[in-house]
Amino acid sequence: MATKFTGPRDYWADIFPFDSPYQKQTVGINEAVDTLQDNGVYLLEGECGTGKTLIALTAGLSLVRDRNTRFKRVFVVTSKKQQLRAFEDDLAAINSGNSYFRGLTLVGKADVCPYVDAGEIDRSDLYHRCDELRDNTDRMMSEVVNDGGAERKADVGAGLASRAEADDPRTDSLEAAGVESPYQREVPEFLGEAYCPFFARHFVNDFTDQKAFDAGDGVTPEETLRNGVQAGTCPHAAMKHVVEECEVLIGNYQHILDTLTVQGFTGKLFTKDTLVVIDEAHELVSQARDQLSYSVSMETLDYAIQDVDMVLNWLDGKGHGGKAALVRSTVENAEYTQEDIKRLRWFLEKTRKLFTRRTVSYLKDEFGEGWQRSLSNRTLSEVSISAHEEVRPGEESDILREWMGEHGAEDDWHRILYLGFSVAYLREKVQKKIDKETPKGDFAIEQVREMLHRWLLGNHTEYYREVNLHPKDTRDTSHSGDRPWEAEYETEIRVNNCIPQDEIAATLDAFGGAIVMSATLEPIDVYQQVTGISKIEHGIQPFDSLVTKAASRFKNVQRNQGSARDVDAGLDEDDDEEEGDDGDSEDDEKDESSDWDPERRKRRVTTAVFDMNFPAENRASYAVELPKFTYSNRWPPEQNEQLRAQYRDTISAVVNTTPGNVLVFMPSYAEGEWAAEVLRDMDSVTKPILVDESSSDAETEALKREFVAGEPKVLTTSLRGTLTEGVDFSGDQLHGAVICGVPITNTGSEVATAIQDAYAERFGNWNGFNYAFTVPAVRKTRQALGRVIRGTEDVGVRVLADGRYTESAGRSSVLRHFPEHARDEFESVSGGELGDRLAEFWRSRRE
16 A cells, blocks of 8 residues: 655645645645555545535545556536536646646536527537437448449548538528537438538547547636537547547536446546546435336337337338348347347336236225225225335346246247347347438337346346336326226336446446545445445456446457548448347456455545535534424314414424525425415514426526525525525625424335335444435535535624434434534524524624
């Protein structure tokens, strides 16, 4: 191991963009450097004002610059657009000084497409339209070469780009990102087909080894778009070409957690020379769980079987002669046969019947033999049907695995997954070659293949499998078939991840080191356990995950595919080649991390918790001793008027004593509406009341602007809404916040029970509920509290309304999940005392 890093500051001082870092920043940078020199993991909790982004960038870039380390880049991922901007701004500040590092923000096609920015292509249709234009362009280049009209595809590409140029660049050219492109405003056509001149120019550049722009020419998506437009090339493709040349990459969680994104784009970054920074890391578990879960509708399963039937018909010589000939010739040269595809069809049909029988059995048990009449005569609600079965005491399986065992199909599933990909490949090949069309999204067989992959891959602790019935808005009276409930319901087959501990651990272990940071990581020992970082510390982390396997596939494809130059030389024709996997392949590039010895695999883990930097006299913090504001205690309202009256009085005390805007956080949007109604009915409340609801980002931003403009107001919202975190209320925009209840998610669902069971099995019965639900809820509360004090001059009050935030709640108190410095700040008061204490604080501020 490296010697403990204790300085000097000269190691990083010229990178830090300001003269005097906070003391906490100095400590944080030194600790991070020390830990990462050992390829370790640095866990950092720092309240707003700590300067976490600069700690991460300064420490990371000092190591990238140091030739004695293997680090080549810092890869930042965050869940908030606001934080993307923060990292961009801090990198700009660093580059304005004595140091310079090339950076790039990674975004999707829609954010940097010239035609979307100019309004020529609708953003919602971009991905299909982009694929279509790209495929058309590629086909045009190939056809001209095949017809003898040119020797090389690159020559045709140059011609396509040239013929799309504007007649008069001053008046006719496409303008995007405030600059003019070389091309005409409308999407051009050649021989009646639309194509993309930006992609054509990119192909030419790739062939001639020219870059449209260099790494460092721009960091932000706006700069990437502008650079691509001016060069007349595809900004997104050009962005992907310069990724490995940058010292700083800024992206979102999908760039390290979504298998499709990793396999198609960021897989090249999953190396030991990448230092990853996980920002807003309190969301890591929920983000990973969402990415690992997957579902398809029963209708999609029907369509997947139709995909297979279509291919089998072509293999039988039925239908379009050209399609049949193309498919038959492809299968003749493949590693599978028509009989294999028939086996796939048999498997899918049996799977469909299996889910149908399970659903009918549940409905009969729930409603009796007359279940169909019962459904049509009742108010419908969501239905969850477990697909799990206890085969022996303490041993759980599921209906699909059990059926496969009974029918001798348990060894077939790798082959089934491969054949699912093959059918999709054949369908796509026919559509592109014969129909001259680009598929609109994934084929149904691809979606079902992915669902089966996840269903059969995970164990029965980590994953919960179910059939969900979702009520339709209106009854489908025309519905017929073997699923009569679908007159009332949509049917969904779903695989839910319950505990992503191993997935996160293996994913983090793919990088050379990590900084994991947030304002709300505490309790950090719990965080290390649920994220698998404790496994990394002891060297018992899994060797791979869904994501690292996707990264391996990316690297395999990169090795097997060439550049545009190879394509023109005939070295990369894929007409008769399929790139796929069986969903469970091993990385053939195992490095030293494949050593089974935990002593060799373990990594150093260091933690730090920094409290708030801002003056304590500028804030008042109270926890009000009230009965628990749980659903069972507060609902229905007419039967719990006394409890609600206490919360009404607490909220109004904060509203009436605070000389400015007040945010009221409630357990749900419905409770937010209740709070708004009771405040409007109170003569003592004179401030205008605004109500937040589940809405788009644009609508939320408009509501925030209304809230902070003009006279003081009250805004009620949900603790699980978008205003809880990632929103800045600077200066005088917010002076008070009251949080009612502990925002524990609904624990009554089958999935919630499965999550709790998974955590209990992994961490012990007593910890199961707390780790799965209570700790994340407390982090939500702390994020909401963080909206009030955002700067040194900010003044405000923070009120927790629920007895569980006080010591008097005994074992049900959640205070132990707060960091010590936060626990010490909150003073317990009764509901009757609160108004006087708040009024006293504001009087002291006026004196």
